[in-house]
Amino acid sequence: GDSVTQMEGPVTLSEEAFLTINCTYTATGYPSLFWYVQYPGEGLQLLLKATKADDKGSNKGFEATYRKETTSFHLEKGSVQVSDSAVYFCALGSGSARQLTFGSGTQLTVLP
Amino acid sequence: NAGVTQTPKFRILKIGQSMTLQCTQDMNHNYMYWYRQDPGMGLKLIYYSVGAGITDKGEVPNGYNVSRSTTEDFPLRLELAAPSQTSVYFCASSRPRGQGDEQYFGPGTRLTVT
Numbered sequence A: 001g002d003s004v005t006q007m008e009g010p011v012t013l014s015e016e017a018f019l020t021i022n023c024t025y026t027a028t029g030y031p032s033l034f035w036y037v038q039y040p041g042e043g044l045q046l047l048l049k050a051t052k053a054d055d056k057g058s059n060k061g062f063e064a065t066y067r068k069e070t071t072s073f074h075l076e077k078g079s080v081q082v083s084d085s086a087v088y089f090c091a092l093g094s095g096s097a098r099q100l101t102f103g104s105g106t107q108l109t110v111l112p
Numbered sequence B: 001n002a003g004v005t006q007t008p009k010f011r012i013l014k015i016g017q018s019m020t021l022q023c024t025q026d027m028n029h030n031y032m033y034w035y036r037q038d039p040g041m042g043l044k045l046i047y048y049s050v051g052a053g054i055t056d057k058g059e060v061p062n063g064y065n066v067s068r069s070t071t072e073d074f075p076l077r078l079e080l081a082a083p084s085q086t087s088v089y090f091c092a093s094s095r096p097r098g099q100g101d102e103q104y105f106g107p108g109t110r111l112t113v114t
Helices: none
Strands: A003-006 A011-014 A019-021 A023-026 A032-038 A044-049 A055-059 A060-063 A075-077 A088-094 A101-102 A106-111 B004-007 B010-013 B019-025 B032-036 B043-051 B052-058 B064-066 B076-078 B089-094 B110-111
Touching: A003 A060, A003 A088, A011 A019, A019 A106, A023 A032, A023 A088, A044 A060, A060 B110, A101 B032, A101 B043, B004 B089, B019 B032, B019 B089, B019 B110, B043 B064
Parallel strands: A011 A106, B010 B110
Antiparallel strands: A003 A023, A019 A075, A032 A044, A032 A088, A044 A055, A055 A060, A060 A075, A088 A101, A088 A106, B004 B019, B019 B076, B032 B043, B032 B089, B043 B052, B064 B076, B089 B110
């Protein structure tokens, strides 16, 4: 079945550092790919998405490119802020209802 | 627009008790989903629905039941609560396939079974 493998955390960075969180996937067909963010005590919010190969999703300075040849969707940000501290989930959408399969999440802490 | 709302926010159940987790969305979305999130883990799909009267099992359906009598509501029923069902439960909704794949999540229900 479909699966998502996400970089293990936790990740601790200083403010303005460069962020990469790795995400690879296994799927049949042509899934959509997503990054969701979860702040403490809250539900998940969509951060960015890509629906086909070579698409780049971007939002709030975060970017990820759908790479079919390497089955990857790595999340990057050039300069993180303290307010970016959260748990980040990579997910793929597939099936008749575009059900989501999630990675295990990466806890990011950004220190001032 | 309230989006996706869930009640209750927190609940403690004794083993063998039953309860219904409520989920309502006001975005007129056809698709709705229930996920559970165990500590340190990603979310796993319990059940989903593509419209009123239509439901289907996800990855971890055992111990749960759902119904979808209206577009807005998608309640999740636990019949005989077990400690393994201690988790945070999230409801989500989305537009039909081909109209935007992203799912919108509720704030979650934290359930403890003791």
